[in-house]
Amino acid sequence: xxxxxxxxxxxxxxxxxxxxxxxxxxxxxxxxxxxxxxxxxxxxxxxxxxxxxxxxxxxxxxxxxxxxxxxxxxxxxxxxxxxxxxxxxxxxxxxxxxxxxxxxxxxxxxxxxxxxxxxxxxxxxxxxxxxxxxxxxxxxxxxxxxxxxxxxxxxxxxxxxxxxxxxxxxxxxxxxxxxxxxxxxxxxxxxxxxxxxxxxxxxxxxxxxxxxxxxxxxxxxxxxxxxxxxxxxxxxxxxxxxxxxxxxxxxxxxxxx
Amino acid sequence: xxxxxxxxxxxxxxxxxxxxxxxxxxxxxxxxxxxxxxxxxxxxxxxxxxxxxxxxxxxxxxxxxxxxxxxxxxxxxxxxxxxxxxxxxxxxxxxxxxxxxxxxxxxxxxxxxxxxxxxxxxxxxxxxxxxxxxxxxxxxxxxxxxxxxxxxxxxxxxxxxxxxxxxxxxxxxxxxxxxxxxxxxxxxxxxxxxxxxxxxxxxxxxxxxxxxxxxxxxxxxxxxxxxxxxxxxxxxxxxxxxxxxxxxxxxxxxxxxxxxxxxxx
Numbered sequence: 058x059x060x061x062x063x064x065x066x067x068x069x070x071x072x073x074x075x076x077x078x079x080x081x082x083x084x085x086x087x088x089x090x091x092x093x094x095x096x097x098x099x100x101x102x103x104x105x106x107x108x109x110x111x112x113x114x115x116x117x118x119x120x121x122x123x124x125x126x127x128x129x130x131x132x133x134x135x136x137x138x139x140x141x142x143x144x145x146x147x148x149x150x151x152x153x154x155x156x157x158x159x160x161x162x163x164x165x166x167x168x169x170x171x172x173x174x175x176x177x178x179x180x181x182x183x184x185x186x187x188x189x190x191x192x193x194x195x196x197x198x199x200x201x202x203x204x205x206x207x208x209x210x211x212x213x214x215x216x217x218x219x220x221x222x223x224x225x226x227x228x229x230x231x232x233x234x235x236x237x238x239x240x241x242x243x244x245x246x247x248x249x250x251x252x253x254x255x256x257x258x259x260x261x262x263x264x265x266x267x268x269x270x271x272x273x274x275x276x277x278x279x280x281x282x283x284x285x286x287x288x289x290x291x292x293x294x295x296x297x298x299x300x301x302x303x304x305x306x307x308x309x310x311x312x313x314x
Numbered sequence: 315x316x317x318x319x320x321x322x323x324x325x326x327x328x329x330x331x332x333x334x335x336x337x338x339x340x341x342x343x344x345x346x347x348x349x350x351x352x353x354x355x356x357x358x359x360x361x362x363x364x365x366x367x368x369x370x371x372x373x374x375x376x377x378x379x380x381x382x383x384x385x386x387x388x389x390x391x392x393x394x395x396x397x398x399x400x401x402x403x404x405x406x407x408x409x410x411x412x413x414x415x416x417x418x419x420x421x422x423x424x425x426x427x428x429x430x431x432x433x434x435x436x437x438x439x440x441x442x443x444x445x446x447x448x449x450x451x452x453x454x455x456x457x458x459x460x461x462x463x464x465x466x467x468x469x470x471x472x473x474x475x476x477x478x479x480x481x482x483x484x485x486x487x488x489x490x491x492x493x494x495x496x497x498x499x500x501x502x503x504x505x506x507x508x509x510x511x512x513x514x515x516x517x518x519x520x521x522x523x524x525x526x527x528x529x530x531x532x533x534x535x536x537x538x539x540x541x542x543x544x545x546x547x548x549x550x551x552x553x554x555x556x557x558x559x560x561x562x563x564x565x566x567x568x569x570x571x572x573x574x575x576x577x578x579x
Contacts, residue, residue: 180537225540238533241552 062089065096070107070254071247072100075114082120083113085165087138094146101151104313107254107261109150110246111173112157115239118182119166124191144197148172151262153253157246158182159239163221168197171206174265176232177246178224179239184232185221205272206232257295258313323352324374325359330521331514332359332366339375345432346383350406357410361417367521369417370513371440372424373433378449381431384458403463407432411465414439416536418529420520424513425449426506428488435464438473441532443499444513446506450488451499457486472539473499524562530554 064075074096076083083089100106113119127135147154147169156162156173162184170176170184178184186199194200194216203212207230215222227233237245253261263286270279290296294314302309324335334356336343345353360369373379414421414436423429425445429437430452437443437451453470455462462470462483470479474489474497482489494500504512520528530553538546557563 180533235548236537237549238553238556240556244555245552 060092060096062086063092063096065100067100067103067106068247069105071110071250072103072106072108073110073112073243073247074100075112076119077114079114079116081123082117082161083166084121084123085119085169086123086126090143094143097150098146101146106152107258107313108153108155108250110155110157110243110250111169112243112246113159113162113166115159115243117160118156118158118162119169120161121164121166121187144169144172148198151265152258153250153261153265155246155250155253157243158184158224158233159242161185161221164188164195164199165197168195168199168202171202171232172198174268175234175249176227177235177237177242177249178227178233179242180224180236181239182224182227182233182236182242183221184215184224184227185219186215187219187221189217189219203232206230255311257293257299257309257311259293259295260290260299263290320348321352322346322349323356325356327363327366329518330365330367331517332363332369334360334369334371336373336379339373339377341383342377342380342428343373343375343433344380344383344385346386349383350402350410354406354410357413357417361413361419367419367525368517369414369419369421370424370517371414371421371436372513373426375427377427377433378423378425378429379433379436380428381433381454407435407464411435411439415441415465416532418532419525420517420528420532422513422517422520424509425491425500426509428452430454432464435466435469438469438499439465442501442516443494444502444504444509444516445491445494445500446509447491447503448506449491451482451494452486452488453482454486456483473497524566526557526560526562527566530557 060077062076062078064073064077066073066075074093076085076089076093078084078086078089097109100109153175154173156170156176158170158176159179159182162170162182164185164187167184167186186195186203188195188199200212200216203215207215211230214220222230224233224236228236235245267279267283267286270282274282295309295311298311299309322336322338324333324337326333326335334353336345336349336353338344338349357369360366420442421440423437423440423443423445425437425443427446427449428451429449431454434451434453453462453466466479466483470482474494478489478497481487489497489499491500491503495503502512534546534550534553537549541549
């Protein structure tokens with residue numbers, strides 16, 4: 058499928074999705090969101106792809122939504138379009154998803170980064186939720202995902218002041234895994250994706266699911282669910298391969314079966 | 315009748331060197347509201363301008379910079395309340411000093427004379443200092459009942475150690491150019507009549523160096539000062555990968571091999 062607002066590059070076993078509206082700092086228009094979520098749905102279904110990098114390129118990740126498009130909309134307009142609800146294929150993506158962030162990740166852009174599983178940030182990246190300056194609040198998970206990772210107090214500061222934080226600060230707050238030189242961000246994210254893509258895919262999927270469960274479920278439920286996945290993986294060929302390879306001191310070859 | 319705007323900061327770019335000169339010799343280059351505005355603009359432009367490969371910050375007349383314009387402060391020009399004092403530090407000096415310290419190109423302070431208060435901050439936020447023997451650094455805050463500002467609580471302990479920093483903050487006495495040189499705070503001492511030439515020579519040398527390699531050094535140090543040893547090693551390794559992929563490296567290696575061959579011949 059040909060896209061207008063994003064680029065999809067598949068280098069099996071990884072894929073890279075690049076938001077590609079540089080003239081408007083990758084503003085998240087309805088069309089872009091539609092393309093991004095359908096591309097991700099395809100990549101989720103593609104068995105040859107085992108990990109995905111999501112980036113905005115060298116200069117900017119995404120500086121929010123299309124304000125021009127929403128300034129004069131009514132509440133009912135917004136509700137009926139339910140733009141924020143359309144993020145489900147991203148938030149529910151089953152494979153490891155790594156954000157490679159350079160420059161601004163603001164508003165919806167920051168929320169998209171937070172929907173990913175890991176974030177690699179260039180040294181000049183900035184993360185923030187400036188919605189409050191426009192008389193609104195984040196609408197794609199910002200108020201929920203920030204406190205779950207950075208804690209209540211840092212999250213409140215970000216939401217209530219609208220001031221962005223630096224990559225280094227975001228790293229200290231626990232929403233960035235690694236701060237790297239900006240020209241290397243995408244390379245390093247891809248490398249991380251390749252490293253993960255070598256792991257048994259079913260185990261990677263279960264691990265991701267289990268970690269995300271920690272944000273949803275009470276501990277007892279999370280532990281019960283973790284145990285079930287743990288037992289389930291003993292029913293896979295990759296578990297047999299992984300353990301025998303370990304015993305035979307060789308590298309396992311995993312098939313996702 | 316339109317009044318002409320005074321030029322408190324003189325800017326000149328020549329052969330890759332961006333010279334920023336404080337231009338209030340009659341006030342020992344004291345920094346007032348207009349100076350701050352012009353200096354902020356000059357520093358921002360120097361960072362952005364691709365033609366500027368090295369930045370030199372200096373003063374005109376007898377001083378490098380005598381600090382904040384106290385007369386103006388007392389007269390209340392934009393600094394009427396304690397909060398104004400804080401706001402000027404946060405909103406004006408903070409971005410300027412941060413930019414000087416982190417812009418990905420070398421910044422040289424040519425200390426033609428004393429650097430006092432915020433003037434010392436500007437000198438210390440530069441990467442390299444070349445000074446005349448008559449110049450000195452002075453943290454005069456205590457003499458008027460203030461605590462240090464302009465980043466010196468961070469810069470001086472790193473450049474001179476906490477003992478020297480505290481002595482300066484507590485006593486309000488100057489650190490002479492000779493002592494600062496001995497401590498490594500000032501890189502070179504140069505007689506006043508040779509300062510300009512010496513600075514121009516060094517700046518010229520740096521302007522001819524591979525740009526990405528110098529930027530890399532600055533980015534690495536900026537990152538390292540906020541990280542652990544392991545984080546610094548990792549960050550360096552990525553920077554080096556980027557640099558190793560650059561034409562600068564290819565050219566550097568070729569030149570190196572050619573020089574060795576020439577030597578052997």
